[in-house]
Amino acid sequence: MSETILKALMKLFTLVADVMSTSDMQQSGKSIVETYLKRHLNHEQIEKYLALFDNYFKEFHSGIEEGDVKKAKKRSSLNAMKILSICEQVNEELKQDQKVLVLFQLLEFISFGKTASETELEFVETTADAFKIPQQEYKNCKAFVIDKPEKIPFKNEILIIDNHILPEEDTTKHIFCENLNGLIIVLRTPCTNTLALKYMGEDVLCINGQVIAPGRINIFDKGSSIRCSKISPVYYSDIVSKFLQTEQKSKVILTLEDVVFKFKNSENGIQKFNFSEESGTLVGIMGGSGVGKSTLLNVMNGNLTPQSGSILINSFDINKDKEKVKGMIGFIPQDDLLIDELTVYQNLYYSAKLCFKDFTEEEIKNAVDRVLTDLDLYQINDLTVGSPLNKFISGGQRKRLNIALELIREPYILYVDEPTSGLSSMDSEMVMDLLKEQALKEKLIIVNIHQPSSDIYKMFDKLIFMDKGGYPIYYGNPSDAVIYFKTITNFINADESQCVACGNVNPEQVLQIIEAKVVDEYGKLTKNRKVSAKEWFAYFTINILPKLKKKETPLSIPKSCFNIPGLFRQFKIFTMRDIRSKLTNTQYLTISLLEAPLLALILGYVTRHISNSSADHTYIFSENENLPAYIFMCVVVSLFLGMTISAEEIFKDKKIRQRETFLNLSRFSYLNSKVTIMFFLSAIQMLLFVIIGNSLIGIKEMTLTYWLVLFSTSCLANMIGLNISSAFNSVITIYILIPFLLVPQLIFSGTIIKFDKLNNTLTSDEYVPLIGDIMPSRWAYEALAVSQFKNNKFEKYFFETEKTISNNSYYADNLISELENRNNRIAFNIDKPDSKENLTVDFLVLKNEIENIEKISGKKFCCYDMINALKYNTEISTIINKYLTANKEYFTQIINNVNSEKDKIYNDLSNKLSGEGNVTKLRQNYFNNSLADLVLNNLKLIKVYEKNGHLIRAKTPIFKEPVGYCGHAHFYASTKRIFGNKIDTLWFNIIILWIFSAFFYVTLYFDWLKKVLESGEKIGKLILKNKTKR
């Protein structure tokens, strides 16, 4: 009994004593108090409290005259006032269950040794009223203490324990206890769930080792048991479950039958485990570290599938009838599964939304509020959770919130892994109280616990001890565990389960007994245990296993409200949740939104170069040599930003995802929500980037094009980032990996190293090499460079004509000239010795390319069969030369025609813009020379070269028609051919980028990268194993 309770009692006693009698009140009252106190306290304390009693007494009675009836009446009304004021004080200090205790003591006090008077009862009633104890319950208590059990008005709150077997029609709660002399009446006070018991009989009964006097009221605490040498113990949980039974609508029984689980390539796991427990029980699993406690939980909750045996909820196997047991199981892992950026309320809210499809917004809010109140989290509901390093709520609150996340969907069976680890003893107790409460609310709670305090230990209804290798070595009542282990190892006073004086159990003692080490001849501890895990298991099979009874399992299964919403609803909820959490993270938000414009600012500013030759030092866009670099950097920035914002996204949610997969929430919806948010962010980033960057460097009227390309690139980078964030298991790895993904993008983009200058094993002559084709950077860069050149406001007038001119000039000036050279070379060398082999290539080229020219110009060439070493002569040489000259003239003619056409366009344009000066201005503002040099390949001297008997054009790639089908083309091709259709490079490349994204979406969905990595790891381990074996 605590001091506060005692003080409160003393005050109340004084008042009661006052009403008892008016004459010798102090003396008789004092003697009663004294005898009362004797039952609870030692001598010294009695003295102290009696003194206190005297003090209070004087205080109350000062200035009151005796014998005056009127005054006595007055006084009693005054006393009523005093009662109220004392009760007020008590209300502030005591918890409700303590108040119930005080009430019991009061009742016992007034009926002590005599029958209670009317006034006394009246007085106690007032007190009960002030204590906010319901009238009904007060009546019950009064009847329970003062009257006979038959008079108790609300029968369903009492329970009888005796040795009679009740007839079946009797609805009174009853526990049959063989050999019990007399009977025990238990009364429950529903408002606090307090159990009080009274024994009427002659046996020596003990509660927690303390002898109870017959007829006395005893409060029966959590984890207590009634023992007597003659009877088998009656546990708190037995009694409580009786009371709960009637409230219970549907019972759930979890049964494990011979469950065996073994990890691959390991002896560890769970050995032949049997278990049967019904809802309303709090089961603890104890054992040293590494004995398989968490494994057992994971097997029980279905995360791990056992090799043999079955796990049944009622009659449904959790691994087979997944659909039936959906929502029945809750699991609270040891780690926090909270979203750090959201508030306590939001965490619960989204969790609830994801669990209850059919709930209205109102119902969800109610559910959240209810859980918040139940778990005493309501006052912090607006606080952000924060990371473990940057805390806003305490560890205990975090834990409770974790539990709340599971409780909100009201599972029937709740597994909790180490709920108290890392918590203060206060917090631990609070969390355990909460779990116990849940157990009392008809749930089956199974808790892994490492080092419980005595109080927590006693809270468990059932306890399982595990030992190394996953052996179950004890299963039963917690207090009996101590006795069981002590008995087996022949401890002295083995049947003392707890300290006789303080009632504390020392759970560590059990662990010490289990793991006790053998001492060697020098008195030092050896590594060997006195009793090995297998031996303990043997004891278990002999002593405990036979006693375990399989509970009868109902066939049906209760329905759960748990019903996850459809894919789209989930998507919406995920998205909202993610947006909310991003919005709270201001640092993340500002950086990701400011990053792009800042980079654009730097890039645009740095590249805005005024050429030295510029006359009046004004900026001329066309003279800026940095445009290609700018475009390239745009692509790099989009890739970089895209990758970095997404690289941590899935990784960050990994734990939450784990829980959500447990709830069968859709990965599809989750990924879609991620992708949507990432794309949206990328869209904003790139828009800001393009607007600022382009306006600084002076790119006009291309914003949409740039944005489209860079946005597509960034989205692709998002997808890559999401892939790695899903596959790798540490942030460091992810960020180390980013350069590894980005550097090839730079190398193989075709800008830093030209595709024709790559290592010869990688290059391809006609087309962009494969390594380039798989780089998003190349597609993005090409799309931008080509459309910047082709679609700018100046070049768009001339592009087509320039294309025709350039193509024909290639035929006339480069191709035909080269063929002439080769023809001359053949003629020059044909008569020389061993010229035959040297000229084969020339003959081949000549033949192939003349054929080609014939196709283009339509001029028939007569003598293909003469172009070989055997038939070649001066005559054929002349024929070829003539043919080539004719074609050259033909092509030159075309050039001349188109040139005049071009002049016409120019003149029209100059008329339209009123003046040639304006055309020049247009060119200066829109057409960039550096970029033109690049896409026209002006800087390269060799415009045509031979490869495999064909001549390959290196001149003006942007004007060159692509040779390949299926979009295969040379770099800077202005169009791509696919199945005979020409598609503009801009659109084609954007489509390619999106195809890449789609591909990465698929790999992300199926998590291929992770699977590849895992199998790689396995192979690596195998190789290592083999090596070490050798």
Next chain:
Amino acid sequence: MKKSYLLFACIIVLSYITIVSCNTESANKENKEPEQSVNSISNEKITEDVNKIVKEIPSPFELTTLLNKAGASYIIDICNKPDNKNNYVTNKSKALNLGVYGADLCYASTYNKKQEITQYLAATQSLSEKLEISDVYNAGIVDRIKKNADNKDSLTNIISGTFTTTYDFLNKSGKMHITALTMAGGCIEGIYLATQLTSLAEHKKELKNIIVKQKGQLIKVTSLLDLLKENPDVKETLDKINELKSIFDGITDNATDDQLTQILKKVELIRNEIVK
């Protein structure tokens, strides 16, 4: 106090070292210049004569135009490869090959071979830069050549112009021996091209005439080299060309086939020595 003295001493020593090292650098530069100037000032008469002869020697265009007119074809294989330009390390080989590439450039532009023109232009430009005559090839000239690619006459003018400016520049900066070597290289390459083309049966007669006509040019080049033979590089080249000249000297009016073969062999020898 002691410490501050030490610091002071350190500063003085350091600054002394810096000053001395700077001075020696500038001294080295000063030492170099008089050597060059001695050469240039040594003989004003030579300069005058050299300038005179240089103006008399025609550009290789004269020869290549004749070849074109004679109906000879453009054979790229007989020209020096443009990629060889990086192989030339000594000033002598650079100068000689600048002449060679000049002749090749003339050959290509006479036949309007655009790709080859750009390649030989790049080669001559590169060698000129290495000989520090980069001023001739400013951005303007390359653009002009590109723009006039289709107009053979103006192309010829532009390229001839670059030759003249090159020689002027060299002579003014006292590098007359470079001029002489370049001209010798051009001359040799011209004769080499012509002799090589004779291996084709057709137009042999016309080509023979053209080759014989080169005698005059050869005489002028030798006299130019002779003026500057104090320079060992020039002397060496002069000796070789004199061997060729002696064959030409044997020709009176019409060269015999035997003489032609001799010329072919000799010029091939000298030319291959130059371009290797």
